[in-house]
Amino acid sequence: MKQSYQQFEIDRGAALYSSNCEECHADGSGVPGVNLRTGQFPAGSTDENIISAIRNGIPGTMMPPHEFAPADLSALLAYVRSLAADHSTPMKMGDPERGKSLFESHGCFSCHRVGDKGSYAALNLSDIGLLHPPSYIERALLDPDSSLAGAPESGQLRIVTKQGRVITGRRLNDDTYTIQLMDDRQNLVSLDRSDLRSVTNVEESPMPSLKGKLTDAQISDLVAYLSTLRSTPALAAPAQFGAPAGVGSGFGGGRGRGRGPAPARSRASAPIAPQTTQPTQPAAQPGGRQE
Amino acid sequence: MKTLCALALFLAVVTTSSAQVSEQQLLDAVSAPQNWLMYSGSYQSQRYSTLSQITPANAKDLEIKWVFQADSVQKMEATPLVVNGVMYVTQPPNDIIALDAKEGRVFWTYHYPVPTDVHLCCGLVNRGLAILGNTLFMGTVNGHLLAVDAKDGHLLWDVQLGDNQFGYGITEAPLVVKDKVIVAMAGAESGIRGFVAAFSAQTGAPVWKFYTVPGPGEPGNETWKGDSWERGGGSSWMTGSYDPDLNLVFWGIGNPWPDYDPEIRAGDNLYTDSAIALDPDTGTLKWHFQFTPNDRADYDSIQVPVLADINWQGSRRKVILWANRNGFFYVLDRATGKFLHGTPFVKVTWATGLDENGRPIRSPKGEATLEGNQVFPGIQGGTNWYAPSYSPRTGLFYVTAWQDYSAVYLKQPSPAGGAAGTMPRSPLPNLARGPLNTWTEEAGHGEIQAIDPHTGDKKWVFKMDDVSDSGILTTASDLLFTGNREGYFQVLDARTGKLLWRATTGGQMAAAPITYEVDGKQYVAMCAGHALFVFGLRAE
Numbered sequence: 001m002k003q004s005y006q007q008f009e010i011d012r013g014a015a016l017y018s019s020n021c022e023e024c025h026a027d028g029s030g031v032p033g034v035n036l037r038t039g040q041f042p043a044g045s046t047d048e049n050i051i052s053a054i055r056n057g058i059p060g061t062m063m064p065p066h067e068f069a070p071a072d073l074s075a076l077l078a079y080v081r082s083l084a085a086d087h088s089t090p091m092k093m094g095d096p097e098r099g100k101s102l103f104e105s106h107g108c109f110s111c112h113r114v115g116d117k118g119s120y121a122a123l124n125l126s127d128i129g130l131l132h133p134p135s136y137i138e139r140a141l142l143d144p145d146s147s148l149a150g151a152p153e154s155g156q157l158r159i160v161t162k163q164g165r166v167i168t169g170r171r172l173n174d175d176t177y178t179i180q181l182m183d184d185r186q187n188l189v190s191l192d193r194s195d196l197r198s199v200t201n202v203e204e205s206p207m208p209s210l211k212g213k214l215t216d217a218q219i220s221d222l223v224a225y226l227s228t229l230r231s232t233p234a235l236a237a238p239a240q241f242g243a244p245a246g247v248g249s250g251f252g253g254g255r256g257r258g259r260g261p262a263p264a265r266s267r268a269s270a271p272i273a274p275q276t277t278q279p280t281q282p283a284a285q286p287g288g289r290q291e
Numbered sequence: 292m293k294t295l296c297a298l299a300l301f302l303a304v305v306t307t308s309s310a311q312v313s314e315q316q317l318l319d320a321v322s323a324p325q326n327w328l329m330y331s332g333s334y335q336s337q338r339y340s341t342l343s344q345i346t347p348a349n350a351k352d353l354e355i356k357w358v359f360q361a362d363s364v365q366k367m368e369a370t371p372l373v374v375n376g377v378m379y380v381t382q383p384p385n386d387i388i389a390l391d392a393k394e395g396r397v398f399w400t401y402h403y404p405v406p407t408d409v410h411l412c413c414g415l416v417n418r419g420l421a422i423l424g425n426t427l428f429m430g431t432v433n434g435h436l437l438a439v440d441a442k443d444g445h446l447l448w449d450v451q452l453g454d455n456q457f458g459y460g461i462t463e464a465p466l467v468v469k470d471k472v473i474v475a476m477a478g479a480e481s482g483i484r485g486f487v488a489a490f491s492a493q494t495g496a497p498v499w500k501f502y503t504v505p506g507p508g509e510p511g512n513e514t515w516k517g518d519s520w521e522r523g524g525g526s527s528w529m530t531g532s533y534d535p536d537l538n539l540v541f542w543g544i545g546n547p548w549p550d551y552d553p554e555i556r557a558g559d560n561l562y563t564d565s566a567i568a569l570d571p572d573t574g575t576l577k578w579h580f581q582f583t584p585n586d587r588a589d590y591d592s593i594q595v596p597v598l599a600d601i602n603w604q605g606s607r608r609k610v611i612l613w614a615n616r617n618g619f620f621y622v623l624d625r626a627t628g629k630f631l632h633g634t635p636f637v638k639v640t641w642a643t644g645l646d647e648n649g650r651p652i653r654s655p656k657g658e659a660t661l662e663g664n665q666v667f668p669g670i671q672g673g674t675n676w677y678a679p680s681y682s683p684r685t686g687l688f689y690v691t692a693w694q695d696y697s698a699v700y701l702k703q704p705s706p707a708g709g710a711a712g713t714m715p716r717s718p719l720p721n722l723a724r725g726p727l728n729t730w731t732e733e734a735g736h737g738e739i740q741a742i743d744p745h746t747g748d749k750k751w752v753f754k755m756d757d758v759s760d761s762g763i764l765t766t767a768s769d770l771l772f773t774g775n776r777e778g779y780f781q782v783l784d785a786r787t788g789k790l791l792w793r794a795t796t797g798g799q800m801a802a803a804p805i806t807y808e809v810d811g812k813q814y815v816a817m818c819a820g821h822a823l824f825v826f827g828l829r830a831e
Contacts, residue, residue, distance in 0.1 A: 012402055019406070020404065020406075066407070067407040071362075113440075113443070113445070116426075116440070116447050120442045126446075127445075172398050173397050175396065178394060178396050180391060182442070188377050190398070
């Protein structure tokens with residue numbers, strides 16, 4: 001079993017999980033008797049067992065086979081493992097509505113973003129409930145220096161250019177020759193290392209600890225709210241509007257889950273053509289047709 | 292220092308960042324050539340830039356500056372956007388990558404998990420994005436429209452427009468007009484009923500929907516036999532244009548379904564193979580012009596509508612320039628849709644010409660027979676979706692043309708119906724033609740043509756051995772940039788058609804070029820194969 005995964009693998013796996021797995025395995029435990037957060041899996045708990053269950057399904061159960069590219073399978077595995085890695089004694093969850101009020105009234109939007117509100121200075125929390133379990137979120141709120149400092153998604157940099165200009169921001173990407181970051185003016189910035197005098201990792205997380213500033217109950221409320229941030233809510237669009245709909249052409253909501261209205265009539269009733277014309281391309285032309 | 296009070300005070304200062312791209316900036320896109328803000332560069336869709344650092348004299352000093360390799364086996368057909376030094380490009384099927392436009396390094400990637408059972412006739416591809424404020428808009432191959440935060444790649448909203456189980460999908464870049472996002476559906480090869488629709492850019496709430504195939508009781512429904520309108524096709528998969536003075540958006544509409552069986556849908560089949568003009572506020576049809584009534588050869592009219600203001604018979608006139616897949620080049624009055632002029636730009640045998648209203652006069656040479664008939668142009672058309680260009684400086688319209696034919700014949704009557712069989716997926720964009728080069732003149736060839744809109748005459752023709760799926764960019768230094776299926780990125784003199792520079796990219800170029808500027812340097816970007824190539828002048 002791989003011991004650790006990159007955050008980008010877990011993030012990609014989370015997105016795949018959201019659109020392919022969440023409908024049954026909601027919160028890792030949507031299927032009775034199956035809790036993916038325990039690290040124990042019905043068809044075996046090795047990497048190979050898990051990948052086989054995803055790819056081939058589990059005979060005799062509702063688990064169907066799925067087609068995923070190898071990289072996507074690896075990402076899904078990373079996400080499922082991450083669910084179990086942070087599994088601990090179930091926490092006492094507070095009231096998400098009260099937590100939302102606390103989030104909005106305590107300045108969290110000054111650094112964080114949820115949906116289309118807030119700042120880009122720190123991690124976007126729109127999917128935080130999908131990416132991390134409540135125990136991790138609680139630790140991040142109470143002890144951010146130990147849990148967040150140096151984490152890829154929150155790494156803060158202080159950069160001094162050869163001209164003496166100071167740039168601070170959140171690292172997005174870097175390589176041998178360049179660095180990409182979201183600067184503190186909320187601009188995407190790419191820098192050439194040859195133009196820089198120094199690049200320093202900020203060891204102390206800019207996230208303030210809430211320990212002692214909020215009550216235990218309030219922390220529970222905040223954790224409960226953040227755990228509900230699992231994806232952008234599906235748009236509640238009317239299924240139909242305007243002129244009469246054609247087959248399957250209504251507007252429906254959904255993030256890869258929603259479907260349009262039922263078809264007005266089935267494809268099997270398509271009219272039968274008395275004759276068919278069949279144009280052909282000159283045989284030597286590669287490339288096929290276009291739409 | 293890390294107190295909640297400090298953060299709360301900070302709140303008032305930083306919770307909103309200024310909008311990245313305003314409605315006014317979109318209207319003035321031509322006057323800010325350092326950016327590329329929409330699919331065709333401006334609402335006029337001329338794919339023309341006023342940048343002029345790269346010239347006919349120094350084009351020989353171009354070099355590849357950087358390459359972005361896509362994590363995809365489908366070919367890249369996208370036009371990137373560039374906003375203040377940040378490039379946004381799609382990777383097929385539906386990932387968005389934000390890149391440093393100067394060096395090609397990645398800021399973030401948005402991955403849209405496309406279901407594994409998605410089907411579109413001609414490849415799970417995407418042609419680009421639209422932007423307003425800090426929000427990017429992308430259609431997906433399974434028929435969704437997404438809004439994604441341009442700063443950090445987070446999904447803001449997602450609305451499903453059509454069900455891919457019935458063939459609905461989106462491959463074109465959306466168009467932002469005012470506070471709305473407008474997009475049309477692909478899928479006519481699967482018998483959809485096409486539509487163009489507008490959504491609130493802020494929330495994704497639907498605003499209007501215009502069916503490209505009218506239903507019972509609507510004008511035009513009488514042009515469909517029986518209930519053939521229900522799955523009449525009329526998809527669109529190329530981005531439209533917008534005239535703010537006329538308050539009209541223009542969109543090109545594709546073929547009727549079934550593609551090759553005109554009898555079961557006897558009639559003109561409005562509004563397939565047409566240009567349509569819609570009120571962007573309401574979706575109301577203002578005019579239409581049909582290029583190919585009762586199409587039987589897949590002569591889509593999805594071409595990008597190129598808007599130009601030209602002197603026409605002594606007075607200034609707002610026109611649309613349109614080289615159509617059916618082989619004719621048209622000039623239309625864009626206020627009324629009135630036909631002004633039309634001439635073939637490639638060999639055409641299916642029609643003997645156009646009447647005074649622009650309606651084609653069909654020829655028996657274009658009909659399918661049991662023996663087969665050689666028809667020009669072929670089903671890929673005289674041109675297709677390859678973005679054209681118009682230079683206000685040269686006054687010429689530039690188009691990628693195919694000189695080719697199809698053998699059209701009748702099969703035995705079949706109870707299976709008129710739909711063609713399984714369509715090929717998007718081909719891998721390699722350059723091999725087979726073990727031997729058996730290419731013949733009869734197989735057809737590609738051309739870049741410079742057409743005088745006033746006469747339809749060709750000012751010059753640049754001939755290539757192979758056909759080309761590449762769009763065209765022109766600039767104020769009278770350069771023309773394009774690619775081809777042989778994988779050559781080519782720079783031509785826009786006034787003469789002379790080749791000035793070329794580079795081999797190793798992959799078919801089925802996309803259109805753009806140009807932009809960062810730190811005072813001009814770049815040209817174009818997708819080829821599975822990659823995006825960016826060119827610039829060699830440092831002195």
